[in-house]
Amino acid sequence: MNMRTNRTLSVSVLSGKGGVGKSNIALNLGYCMFRGGFPLLLMDCDLGLANLDVLMGVAPENNMQNLLDSDMDPREIAVHIEPGGFDFLPAASGVPELVEMDSDLRAMLFRKLDPLFTGYDYLFMDIGAGINPTVLAFGAMTHVRLIIVTPEPTSLTDSYALMKVLATQHGVRDFHVIVNQVEDKREEEITFRRLAAACDKFLGFTPHLLGGIRHDRMVTESVRKQKPLLKMxxxxxxxxxxxxxxxxxxxxxxxxxxxxxxxxxxxxTKSFF
Known part of the structure; x- marks a missing residue:
């Protein structure tokens, strides 16, 4: 599936397991880009368990399910979070059939979304955790993949599994890692080295370290107040x-x-299997 070209950089935000702060990071990086003068579309791609709307304190009238079920214009579904170029495309919650999209349904979805993408510098896709086929397909589509991990061993194990499956089934070997909830730079580097060493030894490639995010009580406070941390x-x-x-x-x-x-x-992309 090829889509119209323009200046937009597509970025998928992924994690091997839930609870690592993935959606919050997608929201805040997006808000930061917008405040820097770069129009951005934030797309909730956790199609069965959407939660970005909750993080922002909005209640969208429509979502991507409406787009698939009707001839609705995608611009009617997009929510303008901030005037001047910070827009949000909501997903449905509690709709299990959207979680297991086949390639034809994905193609139809993005064909309908195509007119919406023009005019943005960034498309951020907040993708569900894990390795189900929809997660893998969405993650393989983008120019850039951000893998969110924490120092917990389970997070590292699951993120390794995510990168392994994307590499073996979709031929994707380019990943940028963000280490969340670290105490300091040392913990960030140790955590990344553990993950990178496993990838280098068993997968034949080394991910890139984009950086770390320190543990901060204000993150929890911003979630409670349903406001981006970068704003609050x-x-x-x-x-x-x-x-x-x-x-x-x-x-x-x-x-x-x-x-x-x-x-x-x-x-x-097409699966190797």
Whole structure:
């Protein structure tokens, strides 16, 4: 599936397991990009268990299920979170049939979404945790993949499994790791080295470290208040760390400018099996 070309960098935000802060990071990195002057569409791709709307305190009237079930214009579904270019595309919650999308349904979804993508510098896809086929297909589509991990052994094990399956089934070997909820730079580096060593030894590639985010009580407070941390407490340690990650992402977008211009928004890959 090829889609119209423009300046948009597509970024998937993934994790091997839930509870690592993936959706919150997607929201805050997106908000940071918007505040930096880069129009952004944040797409909730956890199609059966959507929660980005809760994090932002919005109650969308429509979602992607409406798009699949009708001829509704995708611009009617998008929610304008902030004027000037921070938009949100909500998913459905509690709709199990959306979790296991086949390739035809995915193609139809993105064909309908195609007109919405123009005009954004970034498309952020917050994808469900785990390794189900829809997660893998969405993760393989984007220009950039961000893998969110924490220092917990289960997070590292599950993230390794996610990268392994994406590599073996979709030929994807380019990943950028964000280590969340660390105490300091040392814990960030130790955690990443453990994951990178396993990938290098058993998968034949090494992921890239994008950076870490410190443990910060203000993150929990921002979730309770349903506001982006970057908006509520921009001077907090975690907010500063996410700002630094956003700067690195923008540098990446500049370095990939030719690739973005010459290729599609998203590419439908085919499983090797």
């Amino acid at each position: 407490a921009p001077g907090s340690p975690a907010a500063q760390d996410m700002f630094a990650l956003a700067v690195k992402l923008q540098r990446m977008r500049v370095s990939l400018r030719d690739k973005i211009a010459d290729g599609p928004f998203l590419t439908e």
